Structures are given as C-alpha cells and as structure tokens.
Amino acid sequence: MRTFAIGDIHGGLKALLQVLNKLELQEEDRLIFMGDYVDGWSESAQVIEFLMNVSKKITCTFIKGNHDVWCQNWLKDKSDVNTSWYLHGGKETIESYEGFTDDEKKQHLIFFENMNMYFIDEKNRLFLHAGFTSMHGVEKETYTHNFCTDRTLWEMALVMDKKIDLNNNLYPKRLRHYNEIYIGHTPTINYGETEPMNAINVWNVDTGAAFTGKLTAMNIDTKAFFQSDDLPSLYPNEKGRNK
Template identity: 65%
Template sequence: MKRTLAIGDIHGGLKGLKQLLARIDSKEDDQLIFLGDYVDGWSESAQVIQYLMEFSKRQECIFIKGNHDVWCEDWLREEKAPAVWQQHGGKGTIASYKDFSKSEKKAHLKFFEAMPLFHIDDQDRLFIHAGFTSMHGVAHETYEENFYFDRTLWEMALVADRFVQKNAFNYPNRLKHYHEIFIGHTPTLNFNETEPMKALNVWNVDTGAAFTGPLSAIDIDSKTVIQSDTVQSLYPYEKGRNKN
C-alpha cells in the first residue's frame, strides 16, 4: 500500500536523515512530505539540501519551506546574513557551503524558491511548517511569515485539547477547515516529549533533531512513528544550534 509520511525538522543533520530514510525503507509509490527547516544546526546543511535534491529524483517528495530555509534562501540570493540567523545556525550553514561552486549554490537557491509554504491533500490534510492565524484557513492568511513563524496554532491546540471534544461548539474555528494538520517548528522537547505529539487534530512532528532529540517521520494514515537515533549522538563533537 502507498504510504504518505510527514518528516520533521532536519536542521543540517544529514546522518540522521540518511538513517531515518533507511528505516523508513520507502517504496516507489510512497510520498514523503518534509515539513521544513532543512538547514541550520548540525554541520551538513548544504549537504542535506544536495542529498534531498538527488533523493527527490527517485522518490515522490514535497518540501515545505521553513523559517530557517527562508533565511538561507535570502543568503543564497543576496548574501544577506542577518544577526538573528547567524545566531541560530546560519553561521554553520554558511560554513557548510565553503566547497560548493556558484552553480551548485544557484541550483540550491532554485530548490528553495520552488518550495511551497503549505500543502493540502485530497483529504483536507494540511502540511505546514509552523501555522497560520486566519479564522478562514491558509488561503486567507494575511501575513506569509505566519506560515513559517507562527506558534499560536500549536499553543492553541495544546490548551484547547484539555477542554474541547471533537465537533463541540467551542472547537477552534481555525482547525475546522482541515481534517488534520501536520506541523514542525516547535520542538516537542519543549514539552518533555521525544515523539510526535497530537493536540486536537494537530500533529507536531518536530522532535528536536536540532538539539537532543531524534529526527522523526509519521505515517499519516496508520500513525506509525519511525525515528533516527538522537541526532546529537551522530554528531558527538558538535553542539547543534541555539533554540529558536
């Protein structure tokens, strides 16, 4: 049977990515939906992008754009390196590109530029890096930045999950537009969890691969979780990135 798997934030951890994909053991008709933040963290950000570009030639993939990807894209296009980016992994990402040619960097830029900000499948399941704020869904979002920076969607789902039953009158309007929502951006480590978390119809698949957690994938139908080892253990001489 064809599977669709959502994959959390990679943050330059190529070793974790390769290990996870080997454990997924994807078949030709499987679809992999990556939830963004491919760069900034461990030392192989540019190498992650190169690997994913090659991997997508033989596997159906959708690459959602995250906030760290926006920063890297801007740097590749205009060599902009704002302090906030450098402080949260950008410095290491720039270093990872030292052996890449201009043409290779240009190809990476095109890869970033082609990334959608969200994806909605034929069962009204939304895949997005962070969230959105419009009560009318992503199509009515006023600020594009919310797609890759917003945390209020997840925060709201966490709080409401305690008090709201499915189809209740007070079920949050923002969530009613989609059967399920799959996000990254906010590490589940913040809530002392190392596996994907569910709150109402929102699944958070960022299990903190940038820090002390594993890289995770979830089969969106069966809800089977597949994980790498903790990515930190694969880069024992590195520190990862600062939280943001």
C-alpha cells in the first residue's frame, strides 16, 4: 500500500487531475488530503464533487482546512458570508456553486462536516492542515481551531537545527509525540521553494497551488513527490488568490 499526502488544492481541479494521473493509483493505495480544497481558482465546487466520487473508489482521508471551515459555514447558512473569506477566494467559491442543486449543496455540506481535524496513522505519523500548540499533543489541544490556522509549529520547526536528535532535551515536546508530522496551510513558495519542505520531523506539502505554485502529492514512505503544472498556466484567464 502506498500513501500519498496531497497539498492544498484551492479550487484547482485541473491540477488535481494532473497529479492523480501521475500517481497511477491502485485500489490498495491511500490518499490523505491536507485541506483547503476550495477558494482560489474557479472549480471549488467541482473539486468537492470529484473528491466525493474518488472516495468511493479508493481509501481517502480528508483533513479540514481553514478555508473549508468558511465554506462549510456558508453552505450551512447562505447569509453567513465572512468578509475575510469573500476577499480571499470565497467569491470564486460561491460562483463555482452556480448550477448546483440544493440537494447537491447539502451533500457537500455533509462532506465538509465529516472531515477530520487531524489524522494519526498506524506508524504514528500525524496529518493536519496547519499545526497545534499543546505540548501534550493534538489530543490535549484546547483550541482546536489551531488545527487549521496555527503557523507556529512550522515556524518552530524551521528555526531548529536539523541535527538535533529526537532524544535531545532541546527537542520541543510538541514534536516528540509523532514520528513525522505532515502539514499544508503555509505555502513553501513563501520561502522561495517550489517543492515540499522538511524541517526536523515536519513536512510541508503546500507548494502554493492557491497562488503561483503547483499542487503536490508526496509518497510519505519514499518521499518521492509528483507535481502539477503551475496553476496560473492551467487557469490563464484567472488570478486565483494572486489579487
């Protein structure tokens, strides 16, 4: 069984199809999506519809991102249009739902509601959209919204010396709980990197698909990764979140 962690999609269905085609998936494979399926490019609703169908054919785990929380709230109550969300991709997501029936939107809402805030696999590898702050691990996190908004875990990992051993007293207790941690949320292109980044035992697979980057799927055992074309080339008449 191969397991792939897939970064933030942000409405880029064309990029998702490119990546999945490169994976040449088999029935026993597993896909773990790191969240933020919507907001950015023009096919957010279509991404959700596609993922719902994919999950019927292959084992999938869907992590919830902060943009997914916004979209879920809007699907539940159409009058709940968060201003920040609207300005950061929400407008495009709302437009992508034109032509979808009320029943289809209800099924999408259920899909969002059933997403995981985090996932821990059989090898004690943690998957979540953004981060967590509790030194006792995700199970003890008191402010669960951190799972889809926190950036301090990634920032902490970046400033640490990669040579520090897990058993070193200087190694943060937050990170000791898990063999590896996989996140999205903070695009690697913010650091001038177009590929997944690794710091200590944290892997960031958000390679900026919402902006000028690519969508990435990483084999978490081999660390081999597969990428789409850059999103602006796939949606030449759109700006995504590059506004």
